[in-house]
Amino acid sequence: MIPFKLTDDLIAEIEQLIEDQKDTELSSLLEDIHYADIAEIINELNDDEATYLIKLLDSDKTSDILTELDEDIREAILGNLSAKEIAEELDELDTDDAADIVGELPKDMVQRVISELEDKEHAKDIVDLLRYDENSAGGLMAKELVKVNENWNVLTCVKEMRAQAENVTRVHSIYVVDDEEKLKGRLSLKDLLTTSTKTHIKDIYIPKVDYVNVNEKPEEVAKIMSKYDLEAIPVVDEIGRLVGRITIDDIVDVIKEEAEKDYQMAAGISQDVEADDSIWELTKARLPWLFIGMMGGIGAASIINVFQGAFVTFPILLAFIPLMQATAGNVGVQSSAIVVQGLANDSIKGEIWGRLLKELILGLVNGLALAFIFLLISHFGFKTSYMVSFTVGIALVTVIVNAALIGTFVPIFLNKRGIDPAIATGPFITTSNDVLGILIYFSIAKVLLNF
Amino acid sequence: MIPFKLTDDLIAEIEQLIEDQKDTELSSLLEDIHYADIAEIINELNDDEATYLIKLLDSDKTSDILTELDEDIREAILGNLSAKEIAEELDELDTDDAADIVGELPKDMVQRVISELEDKEHAKDIVDLLRYDENSAGGLMAKELVKVNENWNVLTCVKEMRAQAENVTRVHSIYVVDDEEKLKGRLSLKDLLTTSTKTHIKDIYIPKVDYVNVNEKPEEVAKIMSKYDLEAIPVVDEIGRLVGRITIDDIVDVIKEEAEKDYQMAAGISQDVEADDSIWELTKARLPWLFIGMMGGIGAASIINVFQGAFVTFPILLAFIPLMQATAGNVGVQSSAIVVQGLANDSIKGEIWGRLLKELILGLVNGLALAFIFLLISHFGFKTSYMVSFTVGIALVTVIVNAALIGTFVPIFLNKRGIDPAIATGPFITTSNDVLGILIYFSIAKVLLNF
Numbered sequence: 001m002i003p004f005k006l007t008d009d010l011i012a013e014i015e016q017l018i019e020d021q022k023d024t025e026l027s028s029l030l031e032d033i034h035y036a037d038i039a040e041i042i043n044e045l046n047d048d049e050a051t052y053l054i055k056l057l058d059s060d061k062t063s064d065i066l067t068e069l070d071e072d073i074r075e076a077i078l079g080n081l082s083a084k085e086i087a088e089e090l091d092e093l094d095t096d097d098a099a100d101i102v103g104e105l106p107k108d109m110v111q112r113v114i115s116e117l118e119d120k121e122h123a124k125d126i127v128d129l130l131r132y133d134e135n136s137a138g139g140l141m142a143k144e145l146v147k148v149n150e151n152w153n154v155l156t157c158v159k160e161m162r163a164q165a166e167n168v169t170r171v172h173s174i175y176v177v178d179d180e181e182k183l184k185g186r187l188s189l190k191d192l193l194t195t196s197t198k199t200h201i202k203d204i205y206i207p208k209v210d211y212v213n214v215n216e217k218p219e220e221v222a223k224i225m226s227k228y229d230l231e232a233i234p235v236v237d238e239i240g241r242l243v244g245r246i247t248i249d250d251i252v253d254v255i256k257e258e259a260e261k262d263y264q265m266a267a268g269i270s271q272d273v274e275a276d277d278s279i280w281e282l283t284k285a286r287l288p289w290l291f292i293g294m295m296g297g298i299g300a301a302s303i304i305n306v307f308q309g310a311f312v313t314f315p316i317l318l319a320f321i322p323l324m325q326a327t328a329g330n331v332g333v334q335s336s337a338i339v340v341q342g343l344a345n346d347s348i349k350g351e352i353w354g355r356l357l358k359e360l361i362l363g364l365v366n367g368l369a370l371a372f373i374f375l376l377i378s379h380f381g382f383k384t385s386y387m388v389s390f391t392v393g394i395a396l397v398t399v400i401v402n403a404a405l406i407g408t409f410v411p412i413f414l415n416k417r418g419i420d421p422a423i424a425t426g427p428f429i430t431t432s433n434d435v436l437g438i439l440i441y442f443s444i445a446k447v448l449l450n451f
Numbered sequence: 452m453i454p455f456k457l458t459d460d461l462i463a464e465i466e467q468l469i470e471d472q473k474d475t476e477l478s479s480l481l482e483d484i485h486y487a488d489i490a491e492i493i494n495e496l497n498d499d500e501a502t503y504l505i506k507l508l509d510s511d512k513t514s515d516i517l518t519e520l521d522e523d524i525r526e527a528i529l530g531n532l533s534a535k536e537i538a539e540e541l542d543e544l545d546t547d548d549a550a551d552i553v554g555e556l557p558k559d560m561v562q563r564v565i566s567e568l569e570d571k572e573h574a575k576d577i578v579d580l581l582r583y584d585e586n587s588a589g590g591l592m593a594k595e596l597v598k599v600n601e602n603w604n605v606l607t608c609v610k611e612m613r614a615q616a617e618n619v620t621r622v623h624s625i626y627v628v629d630d631e632e633k634l635k636g637r638l639s640l641k642d643l644l645t646t647s648t649k650t651h652i653k654d655i656y657i658p659k660v661d662y663v664n665v666n667e668k669p670e671e672v673a674k675i676m677s678k679y680d681l682e683a684i685p686v687v688d689e690i691g692r693l694v695g696r697i698t699i700d701d702i703v704d705v706i707k708e709e710a711e712k713d714y715q716m717a718a719g720i721s722q723d724v725e726a727d728d729s730i731w732e733l734t735k736a737r738l739p740w741l742f743i744g745m746m747g748g749i750g751a752a753s754i755i756n757v758f759q760g761a762f763v764t765f766p767i768l769l770a771f772i773p774l775m776q777a778t779a780g781n782v783g784v785q786s787s788a789i790v791v792q793g794l795a796n797d798s799i800k801g802e803i804w805g806r807l808l809k810e811l812i813l814g815l816v817n818g819l820a821l822a823f824i825f826l827l828i829s830h831f832g833f834k835t836s837y838m839v840s841f842t843v844g845i846a847l848v849t850v851i852v853n854a855a856l857i858g859t860f861v862p863i864f865l866n867k868r869g870i871d872p873a874i875a876t877g878p879f880i881t882t883s884n885d886v887l888g889i890l891i892y893f894s895i896a897k898v899l900l901n902f
Contacts, residue, residue, distance in 0.1 A: 003675065006797075036678050170682070224454065226707065227487050229700040231621070231682060248699050249680040255703065256677065259710030260792060266717050267788030267876060268781055275793030275806070279813050286785050287817050290851075293781040294821055297774025298828055304770040305833070311769070315762050318769050319755040323748025325773050326885055329780070330719050330744040330878050334737050337718030341711060342726030346457075355726070362730050366738050370745055377749055382756070400741075425718060427781050434777055 004037040011044050018049050023056055035061055039068035047076040054081070063092035066101060075104060083109060087116030094169070095122065096142035096250070099129035129244075137221050138214040140254070141235045141244030144168045147175040148201055150184050155197040157187075170247065172232035176205040181241040183234055185209050211236050214243055218254045223346070225251050262344075266337065266425040268293075289427045296431030300325070300438045307442040309451045316384050317445055320392050321438060327370070327396065328403040328437030329430045335359055335407030336424040343415050352412050356405055363404035367397035387449065395444040399437045406433060455488040462495050469500050474507055486512055490519035498527040505532070514543035517552060526555060534560060538567030545620070546573065547593035547701065550580035580695075588672050589665040591705070592686045592695030595619045598626040599652055601635050606648040608638075621698065623683035627656040632692040634685055636660050662687050665694055669705045674797070676702050713795075717788065717876040719744075740878045747882030751776070751889045758893040760902045767835050768896055771843050772889060778821070778847065779854040779888030780881045786810055786858030787875040794866050803863050807856055814855035818848035838900065846895040850888045857884060 017026045030038055030053075038057075042050045042065065054062045054077050066074055066089055078086060078101070086105070090098040090113065102110055110130075117123035125143035132138025146164045148157045165171055174187040185207040195204055211234045212221050225233055225248060235244040261272065268289035273282055300321075310317050339355070342348035348355065371393040378389045410429055411421035423429075445451070468477045481489055481504075489508075493501045493516065505513045505528050517525055517540055529537060529552070537556070541549040541564065553561055561581075568574035576594035583589025597615045599608045616622055625638040636658040646655055662685045663672050676684055676699060686695040712723065719740035724733055751772075761768050790806070793799035799806065822844040829840045861880055862872035874880075896902070 034679060036680075226700075226703045228485060229487075231699065248682065248703070249677075252677045252699070252703060252706065255706055255710070259706070259714070263710070263714055263717060263792065264788060266714060267784045269785055269788060273789065274796070275789050275799050279809065279816060282789070282813055283816055283820075286782075286813075287820060289785070290778065290781055290817055290821060291824070293777045294774060294825065297771065297777045298825075298832070300773035300777075301770035301833070304773075305767075308766065311762065311766050315759065316756075318762070318772075319752035320748065321769075321772050322751035322755075322776050322885060322889060323745060325776055326744045326748045326751075326780075326882060327741065329777075330741055330881075331737075333718045334720055334740070337715060337720060338724065338726050338733070341714065345725070348726050358730065362733055362737075365730060365734055366741055369734075369738060370741060373742070374745065374749075381749070382752070430781075431777060434773060438773060 004034065004040075006037070006040050006044070011041065014041060014053075015045065015049060018045075018052050026053070026056060030057065035064040036068050039065045043070050043073055047073070047080070051077050051080040055085075059088045060092050063089040063097075067093065067097045071104070074101070078105065083112035084116045086113045087118070090126065091118050091122065094142045094144050095125040095129055096140065096244075098122075098126045102126060102130060103134065132214065135218060136214065137212045137216040137218065137235050137246060138244070140218055140221065140250050141214070141246045143244055145175060145234070145242075145245040146171050146173075147177050147242055148187065150176050150178050150200070150202040150205065152201050153197065154192060154195055154199050154201070154204075157192065157201055158197075170232075172245075172247070173209075173234070175209070175234050175242055175245075176201055177242050183209065183211055183236050183240060183242040209234065212246070213238070218251075219258055219344075221246060222251045222254045222258070226255070262340070262422040262425075265420075265422045266333070268427040293427050293431050296435050299435045303435065303439050303442065307446065307451075310442065310445060310449075313451045314388060314445070314449060316382065316388055317392070317442075317449075319382075321441070323374075323392075324395065324399050324437045324441040325434045328399045328433040331363065331366070331400050331403040332407035332429055332433035333425055335404045336411050336421075336429060339408055339411040340421050340425055343411065343421050348412070352409070355408055355412065359404040359408040360401060363401035364397065366404075367400035370400065371396045391445050391448045392441075394448070395441040398444060399440050402440060403433045403437065406436070455485065455491075457488070457491050457495070462492065465492060465504075466496065466500060469496075469503050477504070477507060481508065486515040487519050490516045494521050494524055498524070498531070502528050502531040506536075510539045511543050514540040514548075518544065518548045522555070525552070529556065534563035535567045537564045538569070541577065542569050542573065545593045545595050546576040546580055547591065547695075549573075549577045553577060553581060554585065583665065586669060587665065588663045588667040588669065588686050588697060589695070591669055591672065591701050592665070592697045594695055596626060596685070596693075596696040597622050597624075598628050598693055599638065601627050601629050601651070601653040601656065603652050604648065605643060605646055605650050605652070605655075608643065608652055609648075621683075623696075623698065624660075624685070626660070626685050626693055626696075627652055628693050634660065634662055634687050634691060634693040660685065663697070664689070669702075670709055670795075672697060673702045673705045673709070677706070713791065713873040713876075716871075716873045717784070719878040744878050744882050747886050750886045754886065754890050754893065758897065758902075761893065761896060761900075764902045765839060765896070765900060767833065767839055768843070768893075768900075770833075772892070774825075774843075775846065775850055775888045775892040776885045779850045779884040782814065782817070782851050782854040783858035783880055783884035784876055786855045787862050787872075787880060790859050790862040791872050791876055794862065794872050799863070803860070806859055806863065810855040810859040811852060814852035815848065817855075818851035821851065822847045842896050842899045843892075845899070846892045849895060850891050853891060854884045854888065857887070 042053060050073055090101065102113060105113060114123055114127060129143065144167055146161055146168055148160060161174065174189065176184045176187055178184055185205040186209045187201065187205050191204050210224065210228060210230060212224060214235050214237050221233065231248045233246050234242055235246060237243045269285045270288055271285040273285040339348060374396060375389055375393050378384045378392065407429065411424040414424055415421040493504060501524055541552065553564060556564060565574055565578060580594065595618055597612055597619055599611060612625065625640065627635045627638055629635055636656040637660045638652065638656050642655050661675065661679060661681060663675060665686050665688050672684065682699045684697050685693055686697060688694045720736045721739055722736040724736040790799060825847060826840055826844050829835045829843065858880065862875040865875060866872040
């Protein structure tokens with residue numbers, strides 16, 4: 001496949017065609033481009049140009065484009081469309097994508113758009129989906145699925161399935177429910193086709209079926225689907241009724257978003273921002289963490305001030321402040337990151353004492369190794385006195401062990417409290433470790449060197 | 452679904468049953484447990500217990516278990532199996548999973564295992580796959596797929612498809628090739644079923660089909676499949692012949708591994724380690740980065756030593772070393788992380804000057820905001836002289852701008868050189884920024900305060 005390449009030339013060409021209102025040229029230029037690629041193009045246009053394109057193209061294509069756009073551009077475009085125009089887009093979409101878009105509309109618009117929807121069944125499904133928390137299996141699922149009643153015979157089943165499959169892009173599985181809509185199992189297409197048409201479904205279905213509850217967290221759904229290599233999973237409500245289905249493409253998005261969020265948190269970026277966001281958006285996401293870091297720096301300054309006595313007698317101690325700080329920060333982040341990933345993979349199951357003991361040993365091993373190297377360097381490089389060198393060495397080991405323990409404890413603690421442990425890898429803990437590292441350093445130096 | 456929960460009790464029970472060699476109890480206990488869950492259990496056992504279970508259970512289940520195990524346990528188990536036993540496992544697996552396992556075997560074992568394989572076609576496919584680089588589309592793909600010749604008619608096509616589909620767990624798509632095996636397009640099942648049996652495939656197939664080249668990087672394949680919401684993609688060789696197929700479950704693994712790798716790199720962990728790895732493994736992954744950090748700290752100590760003059764006249768300057776260091780580190784990581792994600796999403800397209808300008812402005816905005824707050828705090832809190840306060844403030848802005856520029860430049864530069872830009876978010880750049888930050892700080896202070 002020759003991959004689509006978004007170039008400045010292509011954007012300029014499209015902008016020119018829009019300005020000249022050359023609709024035929026535009027349509028034919030965009031005809032062979034995939035909707036996901038057109039979305040990338042539109043993300044680069046201004047709001048008026050974007051709206052112009054959406055109004056120009058067919059709604060079977062524009063509906064898909066809308067789902068792929070950046071949220072701010074989509075909002076701007078939808079703001080330029082009438083309730084009827086929006087409803088036309090939604091009519092083309094699966095219920096989950098349609099509900100996501102409706103969820104972004106201003107309150108007064110929702111009612112009007114819904115009432116303009118042509119397919120009343122579709123409208124009802126979309127309204128149903130609006131009730132679920134965005135951050136749950138219910139918020140992810142679509143209503144499109146193929147289900148059959150256990151009391152039907154094969155003939156009825158095939159007939160009904162055919163009608164249902166019309167609305168379902170990818171069938172994946174046929175789910176079996178009872179008269180109360182409760183999920184009973186699934187059906188293999190092969191069994192269905194090789195059985196007499198009078199056989200009842202209840203005699204041939206497979207009762208073993210993976211499913212998730214409608215209130216399950218998206219991360220949990222992702223974990224289950226990826227662990228068991230599922231391409232689709234049915235969703236049931238509190239009393240076991242089949243209410244929807246989640247497909248793997250949505251889960252891929254969940255996994256990617258989750259990973260981006262953790263990564264940004266570790267890097268000290270508090271909002272979901274992208275490289276091409278405005279300077280204002282980027283500042284909002286970055287400045288708070290820098291401010292926390294600065295407070296840490298000022299805290300460290302206060303600590304250093306307290307230990308002024310050392311400035312005169314052992315000025316060399318001050319030179320090793322960056323060493324203590326960097327080491328404490330690095331060790332803390334390493335420890336936290338391993339715990340955060342362990343929690344995400346379920347490979348850590350809350351056994352906090354065992355983990356702390358392990359980190360203690362690990363900290364000692366790493367700390368002694370680094371302290372040994374340090375002693376060599378300080379002896380030959382800085383020609384510091386043995387007393388000072390040993391003081392710094394002992395402080396180094398203590399700081400490392402301490403940072404390892406804090407880095408391990410905090411994410412486990414946050415996780416138990418129901419807070420995302422990934423926060424612990426961000427600047428907040430690094431900063432605390434920095435400051436604490438300096439405090440430990442000077443305290444040990446004060447005791448050992450007696451200044 | 453009641454999710455499977457791995458408990459210490461369950462492990463203890465299984466270990467006891469193994470010790471007592473109660474095979475029937477073991478088999479019935481494990482019968483209803485999913486292979487991915489059994490793999491989790493086996494990951495907790497010692498090598499002998501693990502081998503015992505693998506030898507006990509049926510190879511249609513153990514083959515799947517093997518693919519899910521941690522690499523070190525799998526290696527230990529395979530070391531305890533004969534060539535014939537390993538071949539029996541491989542016979543049950545899809546070609547991609549089988550090839551992955553063969554790839555891990557010792558060289559002298561490969562030949563023997565391959566010759567023990569029962570299905571010669573399967574053996575040939577596995578051998579074919581072994582030639583591809585693990586880190587390419589060829590290394591990910593399976594040979595199992597459904598393909599039809601464009602010159603066949605519908606009747607032949609349906610007959611052939613049925614035979615092929617036997618070996619394919621999930622069909623996804625029917626691919627159309629010409630006499631030279633070149634990929635021409637795909638076939639809709641619906642069209643196939645609603646067309647006269649004498650129609651030739653070449654008259655009904657859809658020529659538009661997404662595909663990837665066998666040498667494509669897994670990350671690229673992941674990007675394409677997730678962007679276009681594909682559940683499977685065909686793989687072609689250099690001259691366009693259809694050679695395999697990649698399914699979304701493998702891509703989910705690629706996305707997760709990629710995210711874990713980036714996250715660990717940002718946290719300064721150099722190897723793929725997990726929380727339950729040995730202290731030795733963890734030390735190997737962590738110590739190198741701590742060592743780099745320590746070298747940075749020692750570099751910083753040398754710089755501070757050079758500026759000893761300040762120690763006497765402006766001791767308060769020393770107190771703000773941690774502030775400079777932490778801020779430089781934090782800004783650098785933020786900038787790098789945004790660039791790294793932008794590169795991963797293709798939202799940054801190499802336009803380096805524009806990005807640097809943006810970061811310059813962003814650095815100035817953030818820097819001036821922080822410097823302003825700093826001036827207030829230092830005036831009221833530390834009662835430093837105006838001259839010193841302004842010096843620190845100016846240094847702070849300079850350090851922030853500098854770190855933002857370096858944090859932006861380095862990942863773009865690495866990426867152009869074909870090096871994974873995520874390295875830039877790790878301790879290496881943080882450390883460089885730390886040291887450079889301190890150098891800038893003291894240089895500015897020396898000029899402005901003239902010590």
